[in-house]
Amino acid sequence: MKSSVITFPGSNCDRDMDVALKKFGFNNKMVWHNDHELPNSDLVVLPGGFSYGDYLRCGSMASKSKIMQSVINFAKSGGLVMGICNGFQILVETGLVPGVLLRNKYLEFICKNVFVKLDNKNNKYFKNLNKDVLELHIAHNEGNYFCTKDQLKEIEDNNQIAVYYCNNLGQIEEKFNPNGSIKNIAGIFNKEKNVLGMMPHPERMIDQNLSGEDGSLFFKNLINNIK
Amino acid sequence: MLVNEKVAIEHGLKVDEYKKICNLLNRTPNITELGIFSAMWNEHCSYKSSKLHLKKLPTKGKKVIQGPGENAGVIDVEDGDAIVFKVESHNHPSFIEPYQGAATGVGGIMRDVFTMGARPIANLNSIHFGSPQHKKTKNLLRGVVHGIGGYGNCMGIPTIAGQTSFDSSYNGNILVNAMTLGLVKKNKIFYSKAAGLNKPVIYVGSKTGRDGIHGASMASASFDEKIEDKKPTVQVGDPFTEKLLLEACLELMAGDSIISIQDMGAAGLTSSSIEMASKGNLGIEINLDKVPCRESKMTPYEIMLSESQERMLIVLENGKEDIAKKIFDKWNLDFAVIGKTTNSKNIELIFNNEKVANIPINNLVENSPTYDRKWKKSKLPKKNKIKKEVVKKLKIKDVLKKVLSSPNVCSKEWIWQQYDHTVMGDTIQKPGGDSGVVRIHGTNKAVAASIDSSAVYCWAHPLTGGKQVVAESWRNLISVGATPIAITNCLNFGSPEKEENMGEFVECVQGIGEASEYLKFPVVSGNVSFYNQTKDVGIKPTPTIGGVGLIKDYNKMITMNFKENDNLVLILGKTEGHIDQSLFARTILDEKNGPPPEVNLFNEKNNGESLLNLIDKNLIKSAHDISLGGILTAIAKMCIKGDKGIKLKRSKNLINEIEYFFSEDQGRYIIEINPKDLKEVTKILNKNSVHHEEIGVIIDKELIINEKTKVTIDELKSYNTNWLTNYMSK
Amino acid sequence: MKVSAIITLKKDVLDPQGKVIHQTLDGMGFKDVNEVRQGKYFEIDVKENDPKKAKEIVENMCSKLLANLVIENYKIIETQ
Amino acid sequence: MKVSAIITLKKDVLDPQGKVIHQTLDGMGFKDVNEVRQGKYFEIDVKENDPKKAKEIVENMCSKLLANLVIENYKIIETQ
Ligand SMILES: Nc1ncnc2c1ncn2[C@@H]1O[C@H](COP(=O)(O)OP(=O)(O)O)[C@@H](O)[C@H]1O
């Protein structure tokens, strides 16, 4: 299975994502933001970090990179595109997924483990996963998901919510919401479910010595679904 | 501008120093030259008050690849890998503008590390604030934490440990010390020593602006009412550009174009160019018209003294300019050939086709002033008599609650949760343990790092305090199963021109030296920050020690959380009941006098090495050193982290229970072992003559001190975690 | 010539920064505040001396990059 | 009434954001830009109907909290 990770100036989880994808069997290539063409891929990943320093708005400048036109075309033709953290912010800025990511409610960067509840398994990312609640890691300053009422209705009608912040039992309540996201949204799909944006970092949870291993479950399952 | 004595004094030079400059040059310097002298000869760059004493520190060892004198120290961690590390202060800028001051401090120390070819793999910080009641404290704390996180997080380097303290002596002068560790291949280390004639000198990174002119002189002056005027010298950090600079430099370093490289830190282009030339025993010629400037009409004086951040100076091999330029273009950074190395042994500056400065480099470096300042020796204070009747009235549970929730012991999670501590995917011990630990990517090895200081002990008796900090650093590394290798130090003191402060400095350094010599824990890098005072009030002497150790097999790493019911808990090291200068004495008894606990280096070494031996034999389930707050505080923290309880035994000691639980005798650890290993553990400890005693057995969710005194783990947690969060949200 | 633009969040978009600033001001004793909204300000120096044209250029920049029209509005406030 | 204030970086202070935005605009084809400086914009609704007094209140807020006078300047641009 072939994957591509895009490196923007200021990306800093690109290597971590590369390590994770390779660990679970992907043949991964790193792609520079200034390239025009995507290598042949089954999965394209926009990694976390601070592309362009998070200046202006997170993800805004990266969304204008040369490579992004190819990524958009790839997504529109049904290709799998996953944006994690800053990658999610870039996806939002390109309009591939709806909504925006505002500053965290208390204006503080948050780095910690959280639980997320999967809402929709009818897609390549989560199909066959035998758990509904995953423990993942977040590390962000702008993960406060927001969209308009109309958008929210549309998102809900189309089953586009991918993951919610919750507790270890899967209860979705305001007190388990780390950053103020509406409806505790931690990640969403596009309408067709081939594009996924989410704040938590599965690539930081891929062995028992790190913060946990639920990221391993995610990647193992993902490569099986793509095969 | 005409140069005379008055102008020289305004530049922070002393009359004698100005005369010396005129004599050395045999003429009056022009204003640019005076600026250069003042930058090179101030305390921050010349170490004129500290040099004599720093020389006495042990800096060599089997594992030391590079000791003090370079941008950072380098140690061997086997298999061709080396760790580059250093700590640096950014105290004054952080007091004036906490966010930018702290941010640029973190940026600066990372540049010191990647200048040597190492990719940063971990950051640490030691931050000290005034009393929580002081009106400035909260905003300073918030700004500093946001600044440290803002820069480190953006760079994508995990912040894995730190230290935070509050003490009213920092009311008018906070401390912000930042430390970075980087990883490099032993045969790919870069140094600042220039070599070869007519080699191109290139400038890369950000443009030069008017920011931070005289930053280094500011770091060498005390605060006074005029500090407002000095405000515009604060720089703004640009972590994004630094991230690009890091990647671009490492890309260029992968080839063979670089002869030497030096970051532009304090005193910017001045100190970087002079240092490179001086180390290579060469001259250097710089054409200032070629320096990329942000503002128009910058003068030679401004260009040479600017402290704009995110810049580097490189001496290249001839003919490699194009290769280098291509890389810096790719990363969208400024690149300019601004000069060359010469055999004149002078620094020569050209501007508008005129020579605007010409100074023999040895006048700036070797001939810089050195002072043997007067200093006052401290006496060991007399021991206090503990007021038995006061102590008797105290309830252990109340004391424990007060201690756990006191600002200097409480959990600092509010701080470190704002630092990305897991990026790079190799953090195997997060903040909150005794040391932070990161794996050496792709190997079975891991490095542990800790940063510590004990200003209270140093203030009470500098010699003992100096020893104690090194010992504490050593213990923090051992507690996670790391073999201590070397230290870096950041010496934060008041004015060297005052005998008391100078005495504190001299004796702390002596203590650090003795301990590091005995423990074979050499000093490989460091930094001195004097003049930490407002008006006449100096801070408590605060030497900060950053220790680094190696864990050869990270599967053997130890954490401090209690693991399993029925496991036995032991104390290594003898408890004598030293209460003076303890947190207990200060917060409960309100007693500020008396000597700090004695440091017995033989016991330190013996206890520590024996514990490492037990760890190596897989006999230890958890471990934690006993520091601030004594035995009961340490045990409570292990309970909290493990969500486990413990049933304590009545101690066989003759001393009073409170003294037993809260005294701060040195060289002690708490360990958890499996009961089946008790025999073997005891055998090893007895063989090595390590004092040890069984103190309890692990149970569920309750700390049982005696029949009458029980505390649930949830209670302990709330004591420990609430203070800081509540304080910051009010 | 220099063109100044401001970018503000649309009315129904949550402004976490404005909210926290409001609370902080309140805590500092500024009790009479109804609302605080934070936006961005840009001063852009373009090589164009015709005010109308300069304004158009910057409007174009706003809609293409500086503002996210899903949540933000922009307004040119000055050209000089 | 609503008072609008802008906060800008002082002249010689580095504006990392402005610099990167400039580069990005350039990459997008906006070639004729000399400089971009970014600042902050605040719209503060105060319970005060006298424009002069309202302005004073907000100026006070600027100097005490909103602006960092070490590196920034502030200006009230509008009251309504
Ligand atoms: N400023 C900080 N940044 C990161 N971690 C911190 C900071 N302050 C404290 N910590 C973490 O909190 C924990 C407790 O610190 P401390 O009480 O100094 O520990 P110890 O007594 O073991 O040296 C440590 O793990 C430390 O790394």
Ligand SMILES: [Mg+2]
């Ligand atoms: Mg410790």
